[in-house]
Amino acid sequence: MTEQAQPRVVIVGGGFSGLYAAQALKNAPVDVTLIDKRNFHLFQPLLYQVATGTVSPADISSPLRLVLRGQRNTRVLLAEVTDIDPDAKTVQMGDRALPYDTLIIATGVSHHYFGNEHWTAHAPGLKTIEDALEIRRRIFSAFEEAEKEPDPEKRRAWLTFAIVGGGPTGVELAGAIAEIAHSPLAKDFRHIDTTTAKILLLEGVDRVLPPYHPDLSARAAADLAKLGVTVRTQTLVTNVTEGAITVRQGETEEVIAAGTILWAAGVKASALGQVLHERTDVPLDRAGRVMVEPDLSLPGHPSIFVIGDLANFAHQGERPLPGIAPVAMQQGQYVARLLRRRQQGETVPPFHYSHFGNLAVVGKNAAVVDLGFLRLTGFIAWVAWVFAHIYYLIEFDNKLIVMTQWGWNYFTHGRGARLVTGDRAPFVRVPAVEAETLTAEPR
Numbered sequence: 001m002t003e004q005a006q007p008r009v010v011i012v013g014g015g016f017s018g019l020y021a022a023q024a025l026k027n028a029p030v031d032v033t034l035i036d037k038r039n040f041h042l043f044q045p046l047l048y049q050v051a052t053g054t055v056s057p058a059d060i061s062s063p064l065r066l067v068l069r070g071q072r073n074t075r076v077l078l079a080e081v082t083d084i085d086p087d088a089k090t091v092q093m094g095d096r097a098l099p100y101d102t103l104i105i106a107t108g109v110s111h112h113y114f115g116n117e118h119w120t121a122h123a124p125g126l127k128t129i130e131d132a133l134e135i136r137r138r139i140f141s142a143f144e145e146a147e148k149e150p151d152p153e154k155r156r157a158w159l160t161f162a163i164v165g166g167g168p169t170g171v172e173l174a175g176a177i178a179e180i181a182h183s184p185l186a187k188d189f190r191h192i193d194t195t196t197a198k199i200l201l202l203e204g205v206d207r208v209l210p211p212y213h214p215d216l217s218a219r220a221a222a223d224l225a226k227l228g229v230t231v232r233t234q235t236l237v238t239n240v241t242e243g244a245i246t247v248r249q250g251e252t253e254e255v256i257a258a259g260t261i262l263w264a265a266g267v268k269a270s271a272l273g274q275v276l277h278e279r280t281d282v283p284l285d286r287a288g289r290v291m292v293e294p295d296l297s298l299p300g301h302p303s304i305f306v307i308g309d310l311a312n313f314a315h316q317g318e319r320p321l322p323g324i325a326p327v328a329m330q331q332g333q334y335v336a337r338l339l340r341r342r343q344q345g346e347t348v349p350p351f352h353y354s355h356f357g358n359l360a361v362v363g364k365n366a367a368v369v370d371l372g373f374l375r376l377t378g379f380i381a382w383v384a385w386v387f388a389h390i391y392y393l394i395e396f397d398n399k400l401i402v403m404t405q406w407g408w409n410y411f412t413h414g415r416g417a418r419l420v421t422g423d424r425a426p427f428v429r430v431p432a433v434e435a436e437t438l439t440a441e442p443r
Helices: 016-024 044-051 064-068 129-147 152-158 168-182 214-227 271-280 325-343 378-392 396-412
Strands: 008-012 031-036 040-042 061-063 074-078 083-085 090-093 096-099 102-105 109-111 160-164 198-202 229-232 236-241 244-249 252-257 260-263 267-269 301-306 358-363 366-370 375-377
Touching (some): 008 016, 016 064, 016 325, 031 064, 061 064, 083 271, 129 168, 152 160, 152 252, 168 229, 168 358, 214 229, 214 375, 267 271, 271 301, 378 396
Parallel strands (some): 008 031, 008 102, 031 074, 102 301
Antiparallel strands (some): 083 090, 109 267, 244 252
16 A cells, blocks of 8 residues: 555644644554644643743743654644535645545633633633743733832732632642742842732632542642632632722622733633534534544544544543543544554444543642542642653653753742743833832831
């Protein structure tokens, strides 16, 4: 069989699910094309560390061509898929159509503001490198603006950080910002006391980390309190404006002045979910995720698969599988195995996710781990979290760099990647004040 006659597998998206599918097809008798609008794979679980100055973007990113260059049957295209024709079996990239025999869609999700998209400018989410750099700019700019602000009320606003959403991302961001204020920055400023920074974690339900066991949620909340984070549960956000967030708790509504507002509540599917719905009539859930078959294919379209965060897999347990990296990895490997077996005339059983546990870090020496049969907290959980994340980083040099950086930060309490880049203009507009000499306040 010539190379041209081999089945053409097109994978859209180089995240966990798409990349793991491509890697699992190494040496398979297929031609693989991986398409992504970025030329790198991003290790999203550590994005919050870019946002808080612990690591640099390159430390958690791996060029897709570099990762896959040893696979002779695989090519990488830097492009964006905008449309799909399931009848002609093509994907559309700008003005170019690319044919496929099997299509794997793995384009993930983005932020969900529940109909309040105008909040985006005032409360960025954390899904991309650009998001992380923008959040990093806002966090460290807030301390810089507070340093030169003579008005006590405005200074307090600059030193107030509100994080919306008490899931793993929100918990990790809140804990990291609290650590920044109390350790690396505490001796760096002369006019402000960074330890007075107010970090608010706002969650709509009755506890943080809702998918976790209640005991672990309680421990995470207690660890956050020790770091100086104020956790407010059963608190709903009703409005976000420039420099202020409005919340409602019961019948009480409150406007909080905050120089930095970050969004970690809710996700919505990528645009290709809607495209698939329009082209194949596949049903979508409320977040726009695609309702897939037990083998992750689309109903009536056995040659199209949707995997990762874009897929709503409701065939295991009472709830759909969560949008986490381990699910995406296993789905990518499963589809690759299914395609190999199909070529051999064999079948495979429906996809089944093997759950190895949930992990969330709160801060230094503080994390929670739920293995199902065993729950861990504190230092042991933190060590487990560290090694799990190092293990799943794609390239060896990334593993080495991140491990070295973490070790250095652990003993020196430093965060060397806290650069303020991009637009230097403060996000919260404050009236201009006459120049005056800033004197150090007593600690």
